[in-house]
Amino acid sequence: DGHAITIRATANSNENDEDYDGLVVFKNYVEQASNGAITVEMFIGTQLCSNGTECLQGIADGTIDVFVSTSGGVSGAFPFVQVLDLPYLMSDDRVAETALANGSTFTTKMQDMVEETSGGAIRLMTIGNTGGWRNFANTQRRVQTPADMEGLKIRTVVADLPQELVKALGASPTPIPWPELFTSFQTGVVEGSKNGITDIMNMKFPDAGLNYVTLDGHAYMGALWFMNNDKFMSMDEDMRRVIVDGFYQLQQATFASPKRKSIQAYEDFQAAGGDLYVPTPDEKAAFKEAAAPVYDWFKANIDGGEDIFNALNEAVADAEETINAAREADLN
Amino acid sequence: MPIMLAVTRALAAVNALVLAIGRFISIGLMGFMVLVILLQVFFRYILNDALPWSEEAARFMMLWMTGLVAPSAYRWGGFVAIEMVPQMLPKRIGALLMLFLLVVAGLVLVVAVQLGWKHVNSGWLFNSSSLKIPMDLFGMKVVRVKLAWMYMSLFVGVILLLSVNVELILRTLAKFADREDELPEIKPLMAVEAE
Amino acid sequence: MLVWFLPIFLLFLMIGLPVFFALLAAPGIMLWLNGQERDLALLYRNVYNGMDSFPLMAIPFFMLAGEMMNRGGITMRLVEFSQAMVGHFKGGLAQVNILSSMLFAGLSGSAVADTSALGSMLIPAMEKEGYTRRFAAAVTAASSVIGPIIPPSGIMIIYSYVMGESVAALFLAGIVPGVLVGLGLMIVTRIMANSNDFPASRARATWPEKGQASLKAFFPLLTPVIILGGILGGAFTPTEASAVAVAYAFIVAIFMRTMTVGDLPQVLLKAALTSSVVLLLVGAAMAFKTVVSLSHAPEALAAFILTLSENPLILLFLINLLLFIVGMFLDAGPAIIILGPILGPIFTNLGIDPVHFAIIMSVNLTVGLATPPMGLVLFVASSVSGERVESIAKAILPFLAIEIAVIFLITYVPNISLFVPRFFGFVT
Ligand code: NA
Ligand code: NA
Numbered sequence: 001d002g003h004a005i006t007i008r009a010t011a012n013s014n015e016n017d018e019d020y021d022g023l024v025v026f027k028n029y030v031e032q033a034s035n036g037a038i039t040v041e042m043f044i045g046t047q048l049c050s051n052g053t054e055c056l057q058g059i060a061d062g063t064i065d066v067f068v069s070t071s072g073g074v075s076g077a078f079p080f081v082q083v084l085d086l087p088y089l090m091s092d093d094r095v096a097e098t099a100l101a102n103g104s105t106f107t108t109k110m111q112d113m114v115e116e117t118s119g120g121a122i123r124l125m126t127i128g129n130t131g132g133w134r135n136f137a138n139t140q141r142r143v144q145t146p147a148d149m150e151g152l153k154i155r156t157v158v159a160d161l162p163q164e165l166v167k168a169l170g171a172s173p174t175p176i177p178w179p180e181l182f183t184s185f186q187t188g189v190v191e192g193s194k195n196g197i198t199d200i201m202n203m204k205f206p207d208a209g210l211n212y213v214t215l216d217g218h219a220y221m222g223a224l225w226f227m228n229n230d231k232f233m234s235m236d237e238d239m240r241r242v243i244v245d246g247f248y249q250l251q252q253a254t255f256a257s258p259k260r261k262s263i264q265a266y267e268d269f270q271a272a273g274g275d276l277y278v279p280t281p282d283e284k285a286a287f288k289e290a291a292a293p294v295y296d297w298f299k300a301n302i303d304g305g306e307d308i309f310n311a312l313n314e315a316v317a318d319a320e321e322t323i324n325a326a327r328e329a330d331l332n
Numbered sequence: 333m334p335i336m337l338a339v340t341r342a343l344a345a346v347n348a349l350v351l352a353i354g355r356f357i358s359i360g361l362m363g364f365m366v367l368v369i370l371l372q373v374f375f376r377y378i379l380n381d382a383l384p385w386s387e388e389a390a391r392f393m394m395l396w397m398t399g400l401v402a403p404s405a406y407r408w409g410g411f412v413a414i415e416m417v418p419q420m421l422p423k424r425i426g427a428l429l430m431l432f433l434l435v436v437a438g439l440v441l442v443v444a445v446q447l448g449w450k451h452v453n454s455g456w457l458f459n460s461s462s463l464k465i466p467m468d469l470f471g472m473k474v475v476r477v478k479l480a481w482m483y484m485s486l487f488v489g490v491i492l493l494l495s496v497n498v499e500l501i502l503r504t505l506a507k508f509a510d511r512e513d514e515l516p517e518i519k520p521l522m523a524v525e526a527e
Numbered sequence: 528m529l530v531w532f533l534p535i536f537l538l539f540l541m542i543g544l545p546v547f548f549a550l551l552a553a554p555g556i557m558l559w560l561n562g563q564e565r566d567l568a569l570l571y572r573n574v575y576n577g578m579d580s581f582p583l584m585a586i587p588f589f590m591l592a593g594e595m596m597n598r599g600g601i602t603m604r605l606v607e608f609s610q611a612m613v614g615h616f617k618g619g620l621a622q623v624n625i626l627s628s629m630l631f632a633g634l635s636g637s638a639v640a641d642t643s644a645l646g647s648m649l650i651p652a653m654e655k656e657g658y659t660r661r662f663a664a665a666v667t668a669a670s671s672v673i674g675p676i677i678p679p680s681g682i683m684i685i686y687s688y689v690m691g692e693s694v695a696a697l698f699l700a701g702i703v704p705g706v707l708v709g710l711g712l713m714i715v716t717r718i719m720a721n722s723n724d725f726p727a728s729r730a731r732a733t734w735p736e737k738g739q740a741s742l743k744a745f746f747p748l749l750t751p752v753i754i755l756g757g758i759l760g761g762a763f764t765p766t767e768a769s770a771v772a773v774a775y776a777f778i779v780a781i782f783m784r785t786m787t788v789g790d791l792p793q794v795l796l797k798a799a800l801t802s803s804v805v806l807l808l809v810g811a812a813m814a815f816k817t818v819v820s821l822s823h824a825p826e827a828l829a830a831f832i833l834t835l836s837e838n839p840l841i842l843l844f845l846i847n848l849l850l851f852i853v854g855m856f857l858d859a860g861p862a863i864i865i866l867g868p869i870l871g872p873i874f875t876n877l878g879i880d881p882v883h884f885a886i887i888m889s890v891n892l893t894v895g896l897a898t899p900p901m902g903l904v905l906f907v908a909s910s911v912s913g914e915r916v917e918s919i920a921k922a923i924l925p926f927l928a929i930e931i932a933v934i935f936l937i938t939y940v941p942n943i944s945l946f947v948p949r950f951f952g953f954v955t
Contacts, residue, residue: 183764355796
């Protein structure tokens, strides 16, 4: 009929990724709930666009409808999203999932900032997860304290904040394209990275010598789901509701998926002789202290940095309160 | 016909001049690209302090180098094509086919110029991830380079290609009147060979 | 409906539209007829996006390094070195031509550069010794395809760019196949020398002569060692290695006085011109690939291929046929960009090592550079020698036959490609 809507969604990953799990759930929900009025067309990989900047540009001009990115991928257009890369702000999954829920102080603020910065072209639909938590991993030694990071060449994406973080910890940030990372570990061009365990195992990095992982969980790997605003607003309200609920389903799927996937990944890592270190609360506190200059850097150098930083902290405080209350209630 | 020949001559002169300037800049960009990447190696490998901007700066130069020099390659016949069919045909019919091919190329370029304009304009929204003009050295705020400045390279490239394409169409038309000898020859400085 | 852009594309190519325009016009027309105007913007955007890549920068840099080495003096030293080694064989100068190509391959990433550098020197020399011009041109063209097989290689940089394989692994994997193609050509030449009574070019070189020739060729021949050593030793990434190769070539050329600083603008311009054409082609092919995906042709093709057989050995045979035909009509770079993402996963899922498949595809399409009608090196050999393309194409057939034989050898003996990268830990 004349109301048929096709949504073209893309993720620059593969079918093993949480992004794909999320999209499958989204597609299934939206197509059923709209009774076939909406079709979701998925492009997994780089057929349509091959990095955050390119894809976001496609969202802005409507050549692509839905796209998912990590914060690093879109930090050129939206520098403030790097608030998700700030270390040690969220303590665990339950806090993160509550703080990132749509309607939270933080997510609402982030949605407003995305819409404003993009001149109303781009809509942030939801923030899910991709790959669990970011940890430090390296080829050289077990890292227990910030001092152990001294001098390590750590791969980062080409973006300010991750580089500032690595510098704050006394290591040396080195931008390396993702496809060259394996070789670069092997040859020693870089000695470490900050990734989730599933990425580490999918890319077979331990074969290249990446054998030390410190589970410092410094950042929650938020996955930002964007949509072309005109496309969204051109639908009638019923359809918009289906889309919004579809993104809720997607978010829940991506929250859950890495937890399940990382179990096998950790087992495989250790089975291959990898060294998995869980820092003590004291050691974690030492990391947090060493990383503190990055908070100031972020607030001073990123437009809207202070606002979004405060919004996240507020949302985390709210989340902790809600969770603690619920937990107390469950205990008795 | 004399008017058309005059227009062709004028356009040929403009193209020759503009493309020469483009080549001049491209030579510089090619050289600087190498220097920037050597600097990158030096900082990372020798000083263990990787430069955050070198990669993007070099890409910036590569894109502009391409946009500014590729039209010279086109004008000098360096775009790869299977030339057997046009060469096998008699002169007039071959010229007719050439004209058709040039018109197709011209259509592609006209559409590309329109899309390129939109592309450039969409680039004002986005900052480059690492390129900044260090205005803080002068006590002002750091200015981030907009991606539009990079997008402009291809836009300028297709405009120049279109200009060359129009010249080539006019030259082909002159062939029908057997007047192509009255036009200044295109004198390539060197052969262009792809791959 | 959309898939009609494939035959239209072929038609445009055949009647002589430059590949760059054909790659854009065919999908553009179909998108427009289909009312998919927004996808035209995607098409344009991906021409830009396709070129905007750091790993691709190795292409202009290796071109530039090759261009610096390509100045008469250094090519001459390689030829003299080859003369001292194989010049006394029957058909000596033909053997020299092939060996020089193998050596030149280590300095340059392009078959065309090889044809024009060695062809302009060796074709006249061969004619003087009584070879026919078309045979001389055919040997030159056939051996120049070794250029992009032995590292560095523009084609493998493109492969790694679209498929995400490590450049270093592909470079290493190309070494043995490149040498095999060279040896194959030398054997064919030797057989032809017997039946045609080709002359030896010189008396066997004495050891001091060999030593002197080696010494003179030593520094240029060190280039591939520096490139690969630098990458494997952890000093630099492949793109950085290409910049270092430029610096090294510059020093060698200045030091050996085969180039002056005054030549620099011309050398830079040549490399800029040549690489701009390649980069635009890469961009256009990336855009074309986008429309291929939108048309869902890859899924259809993949499904079709798997209905033919599920035996990888049979499929590899069929794929070689397909690639060979594609290589006749399409330049290697665009062919890899368009077909790599479709064919690669099929074979990796069937258990073929991705590096092995990369080599099968690259070598096959490289050999396509020497087959008409889109045989770039044939055309360059023709313009260098003044011989007609058709007659070179005929004279090249025996060489083509051995190259096809080598392709099948590479296809069915994975270790030929995988031994070296496995030794360095790139392949498990
Ligand atoms: Na080579
Ligand atoms: Na060919």
